[in-house]
Amino acid sequence: MAYSVIKENDLFLITDLSGDILTDSKEGFGLYTKDTRFLSRLALTVNGAKPIVLTSKVDRNYVSNIVLTNPEIKDGEKLWRESVEIVRTRFIYKGILYETIRVTNFNPHSQRVSIDLEINADFQDMFVVRGFQDGQVGQKTGGRQLASGVSIDYGGVDDVKRSLLVEWMEAPAHVVTSNEGAVITYQIDLEAGQSTSINLFFVPVIDEVYPERHSHATAIQELQRSYTNWEKTSTWVSSNHPFFDHLYRQGLSDIRALLTDLGFGLFPVAGLPWYAVPFGRDSLITALQLLPVHPEIAKGTIMTMARYQGEKSDSWRDEQPGKIMHELRDGELANTNQVPFKPYYGTVDATPLFLILIGEYVKWTDDTLLFEKMIPNIKRALEWIDACGNLDESSFVTYNTESAKGITNQGWKDSSNSVVHRNGEYAKAPIALAEVQGYVYQAKTTIAELLRTMKPYSNDYKMIAWSSKLIAEAEELAKMFEKEFWVESDRFYAMALDGDRRQVETVTSNPGHLLMSGMLKPHRAEAVADKLVSKGLFSGYGIRTMAEGEKGYNPISYHNGSVWPHDNSLCLMGLNHEGFHKEALTVMEGLLAAGASFENHRLPELFCGYTTDKGEPFRYPVACSPQAWAAATPFVFIEVMLGMRLDYTIRQVSLHPVLPAGMDLLSVRSLRLGSGMLDVDVNRSNEACAYHVLANTTGWTIGSH
Secondary structure, X not given: OOOEEEEEOOEEEEEOOOOOEOOOOXXXXXXXXXXXXXXXXXEEEEOOEOOEEEEEEEEXXXXXXXXXXXXXXXXXXXXXXXXXXXXXXXXEEOOEEEEEEXXXXXXXXXXXXXXXXXXXOOOOEHHHHOOOOOOOOOEEEEEEEEOOEEEEEEEOOOOOEEEEEEEEOOOOOEXXXXXXXXEEEEEEEEOOOOEEEEEEEEEEEEOOEOOOOOOHHHHHHHHHHHHHHHHHOOOEEEEOOHHHHHHHHHHHHHHHHHEEEOOOOXXXXXXXXXXXXXXHHHHHHHHXXXXXXXXXXXXXXXXXXXXXXXXXXXXXXXEOOOOOOOEOOOOHHHHOOOOOOOOEOOOOOHHHHHHHHHHHHHHHHOOHHHHHHHHHHHHHHHHHHHOOOOOOOOOOOOEOOOOOOOOOOOOOOOOOOOOEOOOOOEOOOOEEEHHHHHHXXXXXXXXXXXXXXXXXXXHOHHHHHHHHHHHHHHHHHHHHHHHHHEEOOOOEEOOEEOOOOOEEOOOEOHHHHHHHHOOOOHHHHHHHHHHHOOOOOEOOOOEEOEOXXXXXXXXXXXXXXXXXXHHHHHHHHHHHHOOOHHHHHHHHHHXXXXXXXXXXXXXXXXXXXXXXXXXXXXXXXXXXXXXXXXXXHHHHHHHHHHOOEEEOOOOEEEEOOOOXXXXXXXXXXXXXXXXEEEEEEEEEEOOXXXXXXXXXXXXXXXXXX
């Protein structure tokens, strides 16, 4: 990873490994919030020369530590090579980037060191930075010097005033401001072995609202405290498989870094660096994965999605009443409607996933108050599924892009070439994706189960009738799905039906998501499980998005042969739900082997679909890292290793533990469920796994299956 990135709430910084942001870089480095780049240049020189990087790392996802030294400098203030150390430490807290530059003189004599910082802000919209969109934008009004800092100001065409405020604690020797930003110069005289520090604050200011500034020491203490509290309140897992423990803890840290609050509770944004915004599908799936570890994140996600639920028909945004958004952007182009992303609704699966998350969250937490509050949103989402989602009146939920700047394919495989027939022809809309029908089935049956079981609804005639209606609709959908999607020659399901109701027979991972829905008959579920771990789909490191041998297969494509950990995790949920423990172990062991080879031992957004005989898995060139639903994949392993299934109607947790190769001991502590927590140990002896419940305050009984 040739960049450094840190994030807190909705402010993030991405730089090169030296900590610089160079104007001519193609990577889009900068300091961003509200889809706007507030810092577009930050270049540090020592005695006029660019320093050499010794090490560059991000500790626990929130503190960037970069150690630099000087090259040999013969002109001006001479410096012997590697005689000065410069340590740049950065973190973000409550809307401010804090930076400390610590300079140490390792010469055996006194030395004058000049530190220059070139600073600029272009206030470019994220879409412009990434080359996706041009448009009418505002203009910068230049830089100005203040008593203890400089400000660079911008007036947007959206009538939003934006400024970058750079402040310091230690006064520099010189400051020069211009329309090109500012140059800040420190002249530092150091004795042999002496160190000194420069403390800076980079503050994005929107409409003259200034975040509260703290000392560097106070801010980092508070930030560290929040991470410590996050870990303490998490389900804690340990095993004798050292890599799994690292993967799990890395996932916890990654998710914490990706949390954002728009005023409705914490929820995970999609990923860094370019998707640090709310995404319906990504945020919902990540929250679903997080249920055993941090169920409260699901509540924040549900509340955020409900706030932006579609209200009207707007083809520019692909919006319909009751629909859950795809993506929310807040930059200048979105604010002025030059791009349809405030928010954009071009997703076919977020709406049923919203309902699934509500149902599963309430099961896990007994938060009946949230369910009651969400009843109007649930009804509107179901109305969208039954009306707007059923574009071709086929009884299946389909999609068809209306927006001129919308997304062509609106399932999770949203690249333009991802739904392809075996003859190489791309499917034409309206398209019905296999997994989406499973989501709809699961959404309706889950909501129906809660209506039948929860008080006071279980004694309410109207709610009982509503529940029965949802069950009937779900069963009819299952019958229709079986008839139209099953491909007997493959012993598998088509990934989709196209606009002519033709099967897209290409073998893909999409039908693997059906297993978690409970929609399939046992013999069909077994066929799906077998196919997922077959040679064509399973690479050895994970389930591919498309099977090797298909005409559209490409192991280095985004969606047609790569491996996505979150895709595998949804398949794992289903394999566990249907009792296919052997197949689940195969997938889990593949992902563990893959994760061990990646930087920071972190599962990336995706990786190439080559088989294990090619060596370590190949990284995908532009994969997000960290990425929310990849970071949360190890949390699904907990459910799978415990063989955990919930029966809400009788409030029983069934366990059937299985452990991957290399693990004989597993301890799970403070797994939150119902009104309390569950502590469980699993031991393997003579290839058999047994569990021991050490504590159970959940209000649920424990059984085996």
